[in-house]
Amino acid sequence: MKKDLKKLLKDDLAGKILVFFYQNQASVDSVGGVSTWVNDDRKKVLAVLDELVRLGVLDEDSTGAIKGYCYTRDKKVMKTVEELVQDV
Amino acid sequence: MERLFLKLKENWDLHREIKAFGAYLKNPIWDMILEIPSAPKDLDGTEIARYVREKAPTKKDVRGELSQVIKAMKDSRQQRGLCRMKCACGMQGLVYPLMADANIFGYIVLCGLKKNMSPELEEIFTAFTDAVIRESRKELELEDMNKTIRPRAIALSTVHTVHRLMTSTLDPAELLPRIARLSLQIIRANRCSIKLVDNRRKSLIPKVTVDLRKKKTKLKKVEIGKYAPGKAVKKETPIRGANYLATPMIDEDVVGVITVYDKLDGKPFTPFDEEIMRTLSEQAGIAIKNAQLFKEQEDITLSSIKCIARLLENRPHGSRRAEASYLKLISIIGPKFNMNESEIKMLQYAAMLHDAGQISIPEKLLMKKGGLTGSEFDIVKMHPMKGASVLSKFKPLKPIVPIMLYHHENFDGTGYPEGLKGNEIPLSARILGIVGAFEAMITEKPYRKALSIKDAIKEVEKNSGVQFAPDIVKVFTEAVQRRDVMRLLEKELGKK
Numbered sequence: 001m002k003k004d005l006k007k008l009l010k011d012d013l014a015g016k017i018l019v020f021f022y023q024n025q026a027s028v029d030s031v032g033g034v035s036t037w038v039n040d041d042r043k044k045v046l047a048v049l050d051e052l053v054r055l056g057v058l059d060e061d062s063t064g065a066i067k068g069y070c071y072t073r074d075k076k077v078m079k080t081v082e083e084l085v086q087d088v
Numbered sequence: 089m090e091r092l093f094l095k096l097k098e099n100w101d102l103h104r105e106i107k108a109f110g111a112y113l114k115n116p117i118w119d120m121i122l123e124i125p126s127a128p129k130d131l132d133g134t135e136i137a138r139y140v141r142e143k144a145p146t147k148k149d150v151r152g153e154l155s156q157v158i159k160a161m162k163d164s165r166q167q168r169g170l171c172r173m174k175c176a177c178g179m180q181g182l183v184y185p186l187m188a189d190a191n192i193f194g195y196i197v198l199c200g201l202k203k204n205m206s207p208e209l210e211e212i213f214t215a216f217t218d219a220v221i222r223e224s225r226k227e228l229e230l231e232d233m234n235k236t237i238r239p240r241a242i243a244l245s246t247v248h249t250v251h252r253l254m255t256s257t258l259d260p261a262e263l264l265p266r267i268a269r270l271s272l273q274i275i276r277a278n279r280c281s282i283k284l285v286d287n288r289r290k291s292l293i294p295k296v297t298v299d300l301r302k303k304k305t306k307l308k309k310v311e312i313g314k315y316a317p318g319k320a321v322k323k324e325t326p327i328r329g330a331n332y333l334a335t336p337m338i339d340e341d342v343v344g345v346i347t348v349y350d351k352l353d354g355k356p357f358t359p360f361d362e363e364i365m366r367t368l369s370e371q372a373g374i375a376i377k378n379a380q381l382f383k384e385q386e387d388i389t390l391s392s393i394k395c396i397a398r399l400l401e402n403r404p405h406g407s408r409r410a411e412a413s414y415l416k417l418i419s420i421i422g423p424k425f426n427m428n429e430s431e432i433k434m435l436q437y438a439a440m441l442h443d444a445g446q447i448s449i450p451e452k453l454l455m456k457k458g459g460l461t462g463s464e465f466d467i468v469k470m471h472p473m474k475g476a477s478v479l480s481k482f483k484p485l486k487p488i489v490p491i492m493l494y495h496h497e498n499f500d501g502t503g504y505p506e507g508l509k510g511n512e513i514p515l516s517a518r519i520l521g522i523v524g525a526f527e528a529m530i531t532e533k534p535y536r537k538a539l540s541i542k543d544a545i546k547e548v549e550k551n552s553g554v555q556f557a558p559d560i561v562k563v564f565t566e567a568v569q570r571r572d573v574m575r576l577l578e579k580e581l582g583k584k
Contacts, residue, residue, distance in 0.1 A: 024242050026274050028253070028363075033245040063256035063267060068249045070273045073300055073352060 001079050011041050014048045017086040021058060021071040022085045024064055026059070028070040057081060089193035093122050095224045096194070109213060116181075116200040124161045124195070126152035136199050142458075143176035157181070161195050162581070168192070170214055175199040182210075184217060188225055246274065247367055254375040258370040258382040259429075260295075267346065269572045274368060275361055277348040283317055284308060284344035284376070284397045292317055292345060300352075317345040327366060330356040335365040337373035343380075346372060388436075389484045397440045400447065411579040414439050414523055420567040421519055421560065431487075435516045438491035442448065442524050445475025445492070455533045469504040472496050495520040498555045510557075517556045522564050524547060525555070530581065541577060545569070 005006060008014045015037040021027065029037070035045040049069050052058040055079045056077050095104060095119055108116050117139040121131075128151045131137040136157055137150075144150045153176050160173035164183040177183035178200040186194040193532070196217065207215065250270050257263050268280040281301040283292035295308035313322040320327040321335035321342050327334045334347040344367055351357065417434045422432035446454065448473055453464055460468065475495040479485045494508060494517035501509030503521075513521070529544035539547065543566055552561040567573060 024239075026246065026248045026271055026276055027242055028249050028270060029242075030249050030252075035250060036245075039244065059273070061253055061266065063253060064257045066249070066252045068253050071221075071275070073272065075352070 001057055001077070002084070005057065005080065005084060008048075008055070009046070009084060009088060013027055013038065013044055016040070016050070017045065017048050017052065018057065018081065019085060019088055021052075021069075022081055025071045028068045030066055030068060034069060089188070090187055092124065092196040092221075092228060093120070093186070093225060095228055096120070096221060096564070099220055100225050101223065102217075105213075105220065106215050113201055113205070115199075116198050117388060120186075120353065121161070121195045122193075122196055125158055128158065129155065131326060134197075136197050139199055140176045141423055143179070144214065156195060157183070157199070161197070162247075164195065165192055170210055172204055179351075180204050182484065184214060186221060188216070188221060194514050197554060213374060221273075231581055243364075244564075249372075250274070250368060251371050252503065254371055255378070258379045260379045260383065263375055263379050264296040267368075268296050271296060271346050271348055271365070271368060274364055275348050276352045277333075278350040278352060280346065280348045281305070281307075281317075282344060282346050285321060285342055296343070302412070303332075319345045320345050320347075326362045328357050328359075328362055333357040333361055333365055335362070335369040337369045338379045343373045343376050343545070349525070353573045369549035382497065385484070391484075393437050393440050393485075398442060400441075400444060412582070413573060413580050414527055416569055416573055416576060417564070418519065420570070420573070421523075421563050422561045425515055425560075427515070431516065434485075434487040435491060435519060438488040438495070438516065440490070440522060441475070441479065441485075442492055442520055443471065443475065444478065445471035445473065447478075448474040455534045457526070469496075473505050490514050491516045491520055495524055497521065499557050500554050503555070513557075518560055519564075522556045522560055525551075526564070526568070529576075540566075543576070543579075 009018065017034060020037050031042055031046045031049060034049060035042045038045065039070065049058060049060075053060050053069070056074060059072055060068050061070070069077055070079075096105040110116065111119070112269065117135050119135045121134060121136075125131050131154050137154060140153045140157075141150050144153050156173055156175060160171045160181070160183040164171040164185045168180055168187065170184045171184060173181045175198060179199065180203060181197065182198040182201070182205065183194045183198075184196045186196060221382060221498055247487055253270065254263065254267060257266065264456060268282055271280045272278070281297040282295050286293045290312050292307065292310040292312060297305045300307050310318045312318050316329065318328045318334050320336045321344075324336055324338060324342060332347060332349050334345050336345050337343040346359075346365065348365065349360075351361075360530075372414050412539050414567070418435050418439055419432060424457060427435070449468055453460065453467060456464070457494075457583060471497065472493050476489045479492060480489045491514065493505065494513050497503035497508045497513045498521075499505065499510060499513070499518070501507050515572060518539075526544050526548055529539045530541055532538040548556060550559055550563060552558045566579075
């Protein structure tokens with residue numbers, strides 16, 4: 001996971017999104033919300049969000065109408081992110 | 089004020105000012121000093137001190153020159169305006185106090201001017217500097233606003249998203265675990281339990297517990313007024329301890345209570361957590377109440393359908409139906425064709441009522457032994473339309489109207505009422521066509537004996553591609569031969 005996440009973080013947007021959730025760990029937001037906070041294109045943000053979900057950094061709660069993204073509660077993953085986020 | 093001083097020091101326009109005036113005034117020495125030093129040595133490390141040391145011949149002279157600078161700073165403070173001074177070897181200088189409102193937060197010191205600035209230039213210099221100060225103050229204000237507003241906007245966005253997630257389902261089985269997960273996420277806690285009020289027994293019934301530590305938690309009923317959840321419900325206010333926070337869900341009356349335990353970071357729950365849980369619980373209370381009302385509405389609809397179905401069974405031609413088996417068959421077949429929960433439910437309702445239109449057929453026709461005449465069959469063929477027409481008046485059952493209307497259509501186009509063929513027939517009607525026909529085959533009628541389940545399956549397979557859609561026949565025959573379905577069918581039909 002760490003290796004894949006490091007690779008993903010070469011992308012500035014992924015770094016911005018990761019930092020956003022790291023700094024706002026209680027946040028639950030939609031793709032529209034996150035793209036506002038990182039000030040970037042919705043489609044690009046969605047692609048990164050889904051990748052972060054795949055890597056286990058974010059959890060998603062979805063219904064037919066909306067998908068909410070939130071920071072992981074897995075302590076191991078949280079520790080890995082804490083190490084990586086310093087370099088972002 | 090120190091923040092404003094540092095902000096000003098970084099201000100790009102101020103650097104442009106220094107550059108522009110520097111070029112005009114033959115590169116004097118500029119410095120920005122936060123406070124008036126009490127002694128010349130306190131100016132060590134400043135540009136002014138470095139300049140004076142270069143120019144003054146002796147240490148005594150350096151001290152003297154720097155004392156002049158300090159004196160000019162004091163004068164400018166007193167006058168609250170620009171002060172000229174002599175600095176290093178007969179050169180001219182000036183001090184301008186940096187002011188925000190009436191407060192001085194630093195000084196600009198200029199040294200090494202060959203002659204004094206003209207009054208006009210001094211005017212431009214002070215006006216420009218004041219403008220840069222105003223700009224820096226605005227920047228700081230914006231930064232401060234961003235620091236306070238952004239987290240609030242993010243929190244508000246979270247509340248909005250949570251609200252949308254909660255209100256997007258009316259199924260309590262889906263809603264309650266979602267509320268628990270969202271509570272854990274927002275509060276960053278390890279465990280969340282949701283209990284709902286049972287007013288008859290004056291107790292709280294545990295409905296869901298989510299524990300991130302994968303601990304086995306016993307779901308216990310709690311008396312209202314006891315323990316934190318019970319007290320929160322009784323007092324209608326959150327009850328907070330170091331490692332628990334119980335918040336009642338109130339929508340007019342108390343619906344239940346959400347209790348979160350043990351924060352992920354091990355810290356105690358705070359008043360801020362309490363505020364957040366209050367908001368979330370309010371939303372949860374409304375969502376649960378809506379789901380409960382929807383469920384009640386659905387129960388009423390289902391009871392009405394069952395009532396009509398029973399009435400149909402009690403007609404002279406009626407016979408005992410294996411209702412649970414057909415509903416189970418539909419619940420197995422539906423998902424294989426990507427039908428969603430609501431579509432499957434509607435198909436099940438349609439299965440219970442599919443021949444409701446037969447109520448319009450004279451009993452003598454339904455009881456007739458032997459074949460029907462052409463005109464008699466025309467009357468029978470009307471029953472899907474009659475049934476659909478009656479049910480179209482009942483709003484919650486509108487989605488089943490096309491199923492009822494077309495469930496006697498045949499795959500090859502030889503059915504009724506419209507002679508639709510293949511995929512022209514709605515999927516639900518195609519499924520019900522098979523299940524309904526199977527039902528008719530294994531049920532005894534006044535004019536013929538019931539087929540065995542095995543023979544009925546063979547009959548359905550024989551009509552694949554003719555009366556029935558082949559893809560559905562395939563799924564149906566697999567489903568009906570499942571051990572659980574077979575057992576249920578035999579039980580309902582009273583066979584061993």
